Amino acid sequence: MPHPSPSPAPRHEDAAVRDVLTAGVAEQHAALRAWGLPPVRLLVLYNPCAFRCFFCASAGTSDRAADDRTPWAQIAGHLSPALPEEQGRLIVAGNEPLLHPDFDRLMDLAADRAFHHIELMTSGTPLSDPARRTRWIQRGLRAVAVPLYAAVADEHDAVVGAPAWDGLVAALDAAHAEGVRVEVHSLALRRTANALLPLARMVQARWGTTLAIAPLRDKEGQFDWAREALPLDALADRLAAWPTDVGVRLVGFPFCVAPEAPRGAADTIGLYFRTQRRAFAPLCAACTARPRCPGVVEAQLRQRGDAGLSPFRAPSPGTSPGSTGG
Numbered sequence: 645m646p647h648p649s650p651s652p653a654p655r656h657e658d659a660a661v662r663d664v665l666t667a668g669v670a671e672q673h674a675a676l677r678a679w680g681l682p683p684v685r686l687l688v689l690y691n692p693c694a695f696r697c698f699f700c701a702s703a704g705t706s707d708r709a710a711d712d713r714t715p716w717a718q719i720a721g722h723l724s725p726a727l728p729e730e731q732g733r734l735i736v737a738g739n740e741p742l743l744h745p746d747f748d749r750l751m752d753l754a755a756d757r758a759f760h761h762i763e764l765m766t767s768g769t770p771l772s773d774p775a776r777r778t779r780w781i782q783r784g785l786r787a788v789a790v791p792l793y794a795a796v797a798d799e800h801d802a803v804v805g806a807p808a809w810d811g812l813v814a815a816l817d818a819a820h821a822e823g824v825r826v827e828v829h830s831l832a833l834r835r836t837a838n839a840l841l842p843l844a845r846m847v848q849a850r851w852g853t854t855l856a857i858a859p860l861r862d863k864e865g866q867f868d869w870a871r872e873a874l875p876l877d878a879l880a881d882r883l884a885a886w887p888t889d890v891g892v893r894l895v896g897f898p899f900c901v902a903p904e905a906p907r908g909a910a911d912t913i914g915l916y917f918r919t920q921r922r923a924f925a926p927l928c929a930a931c932t933a934r935p936r937c938p939g940v941v942e943a944q945l946r947q948r949g950d951a952g953l954s955p956f957r958a959p960s961p962g963t964s965p966g967s968t969g970g
């Protein structure tokens with residue numbers, strides 16, 4: 645599947661990963677397998693988003709022209725019948741899939757094509773329409789991956805630039821009660837650093853899942869990355885002080901930051917954050933975890949160098965196995 649419509653290539657996104665999201669089915673499966681992920685169908689929709697998240701809103705997302713969207717022919721072309729190895733799994737993501745005018749039609753076609761386990765990445769507001777939600781669940785919606793930036797409305801709404809939290813949380817409660825898995829992610833931002841623990845508690849208590857925290861990626865200098873991104877050592881200090889009964893997962897952070905915290909996220913969230921372009925500091929050259937480590941977002945290296953990184957070292961002869969640093 646060719647790229648749906650021209651949009652400025654974001655400088656801090658990994659172009660190879662981004663291309664996979666909009667590639668043909670065989671190419672997607674090959675990439676997913678190479679990343680150790682199951683061969684699901686990926687459908688990424690381009691269309692304007694109604695939110696104005698300060699780190700995202702741009703010409704290609706919120707300011708996109710209404711008619712500059714993934715056309716129906718392209719959606720239908722990508723939804724060929726589900727292959728046995730896909731086990732009915734379809735991931736739908738994009739700028740804001742629920743605002744794409746063909747979304748309902750897409751769900752009908754996906755059901756006809758035997759996709760019965762559909763995961764959706766969305767900022768979620770239209771989930772509050774009970775009739776549409778029920779229809780999507782009947783068609784195979786099984787999981788939603790949504791961002792939340794705080795456990796209270798004002799703080800979240802300030803980040804997304806719209807009154808969203810109250811309706812979103814009520815919609816997620818309703819979807820959860822109807823059997824939809826609710827996966828939540830947030831970003832390591834200075835402005836919401838105090839919100840992460842209450843948010844993780846809320847996610848666990850309300851929806852029985854584990855909050856994933858991801859790094860902030862620079863975006864063509866449209867915001868001040870150094871002012872907004874929570875420093876790596878500040879994140880690690882916070883997580884070290886968390887009560888042990890509150891779960892959290894890190895996605896897209898180097899392994900030496902809070903190494904005791906579990907890594908990973910729902911496939912939909914993990915896939916999205918693979919698009920962040922990352923690199924390594926010179927300090928990382930001898931790190932024993934480097935072959936498996938995702939590295940750090942580029943802005944970190946440019947603006948903070950190796951601050952907060954502490955590579956794992958191979959034990960020198962005579963040291964105990966537990967003293968590998970990090």
Ligand SMILES: C[S@@+](CC[C@H](N)C(=O)[O-])C[C@H]1O[C@@H](n2cnc3c(N)ncnc32)[C@H](O)[C@@H]1O
Pocket residue numbers: 693699700738739740741765766767789790791830831859860861862863916
């Ligand atoms: C591009 S949005 C699309 C789906 C949906 N509209 C949403 O808000 O989740 C997907 C995710 O990208 C993340 N995102 C956007 N810009 C980012 C940036 N500059 N750095 C890190 N994450 C970003 C947000 O957390 C968001 O949840």
